[in-house]
Amino acid sequence: MGQTPLVTDVEELLDTTDATGVAEAVRDGVVDAADVLAATAARFAERNPVVNAVIAERLDDARADVEAGLPDGPLSGVPFVVKNLGAQIAGLATTHGCSLWTDAVAETDSELVARYRRAGLVLIGLTNTPEFGLNASTEPLLHGPTRNPYALSRSAGGSSGGTAAAVAAGIVPVGHGTDGGGSIRIPSAMCGLVGLKPSRGRVSTAPLHTLFASPQSVAHALTRSVRDSALLLDIGAGPVTGDPFVVTPPERPYVDELNADPEPLRIAFDTRTPSGDDMHPDCVAAVEATASLLRHLGHSVAPARPAYPFEDVLLVLRTFFGVTAVARVDNRLAELGRTLRDDDLEPFTRVVYDNAQGVLGSEVIVALQALERAAHRLGSFFADYDILLTATVAQPTPPLGLLDVTDLESMSSKAGKYSAMTGAFNVTGQPALSLPLAHDRDGMPIGVQLVAAFGREDLLLRVGAQLERAQPWSIRPMWPARS
DSSP states (O other): OSOOOOOOHHHHHHHHHHHHHHHHHHHHHSSOHHHHHHHHHHHHHHHHHHHHOEEOHHHHHHHHHHHHOOOOOTTTHHHHHHHHESOOTSBOOOEEEEEGGGTOSSOOHHHHHHHHHHHEEEEEEEEEEOGGGGSSOOOTTOOOEEETEEEEEEOSSSSSSSHHHHHHHSSSSSSEEEEETTTTTTHHHHHEEEEEEEEEBBBTTTOOOOOOTTTTTTTEEEEEEEHHHHHHHHHHBBBTOSSSSOOOOOOSSSGGSSSSSOOOOOOEEEEEEEESOBBOHHHHHHHHHHHHHHHTTTOOEEEEOOOHHHHHHHHHHHHHHHHHHHHHHHHHHHHTTSSSOSHHHHHHHHHHHTTTOOHHHHHHHHHHHHHHHHHHHHHHGGGGGGGEEESSSSSOOBTTTSSOOOHHHHHHHHHHGSTTHHHHHHHHHHEEEEEEEETTTSSSSEEEOOOOOOOHHHHHHHHHHHHHHHHHOOSSSSSSSOO
């Protein structure tokens, strides 16, 4: 994205510019924040019933926020949504997609949400998510399925699928997501968006205590442009007092990485999954086309495959998804003063919960050791290469109902296919960026994934911006939605 064109019509502004552009228009007095919110409310009324992206709205409170005067931040006046998992907005119940939390109304904002408010973002609601984020498709029994505006019969991905659909459908220009196994990158790939998973610890999870308890999970955003992702990372990154570890801060703001092309880089590309399975031909073609483009841009690009620590990755993800579910549910039941009922959890979540009941403390330590071992093993690949290029998802976007949490056999045999390319980098803690650089033969978006060494979000954003300049994608919302 270059300089924002002068657009005075609010509807056209929301269709042709990203969040940075909307904020510039508000700051320059070209449009008014109240008018932007009014247009957003109208879009919400029209579009949300179709895609089921936002499951708890606060439009009246948002109007009051605007009327009271927004902070003079870098995204002042931009409407924004927060995922219903891993964050909280005061006055709304963060349900995690689970009926146990339908009345758990937050009294305060989480730290990241408070940072978004200080940046001037206008919070309009919470977005749909699968129960505890355990599915690569957003189809919780509690809130119903989120539909992909590129094809309403298809998944919007998961677990940040509600945010992805809200941004892709043009309800808001940008939104929050979390990523524990691909949950920012997968829905970004399926909905034609930019999705960056930062390095472990880059963004504080306070007041949630998850940096050790759920070490594969991180938070950031789903956006239409690379510059929006960079700006939101500048807003959201950094520790709070008491965080157990601090990641080395960048040398300069992330938005400053976008101004110049990177130096020639050593880039590897791989067209097989970590387990060695074939990708869909359309996904292979997207990777190969991007490799060719990067070579044309002056980089050294060659096929090369990391020694994926496959068994360690599976152990870490299985252990921490399980024990986190047990701790979350048992703590909630203690608050409610009752035992677990048969209808409290979805069938798939119940299996995850039950299987983790007998996990010993020593087994958690073994999983943490596997996490470190995987990080060292996979991290060593980046001594020889600056970037690894893969597909974000190895298969085309699935139809709704394929990843059915009530069909345990289907979940067991199919769910892993849609997170095969992403989960390893949650375990290693490395940053990974999904870019909407291709489409499949049905016209559905395909994401390509760039991965860098731990702490090198700056490099990913620099390369992402270069690719965006060389092969721009449309940031117009996919609306009307396709049936």
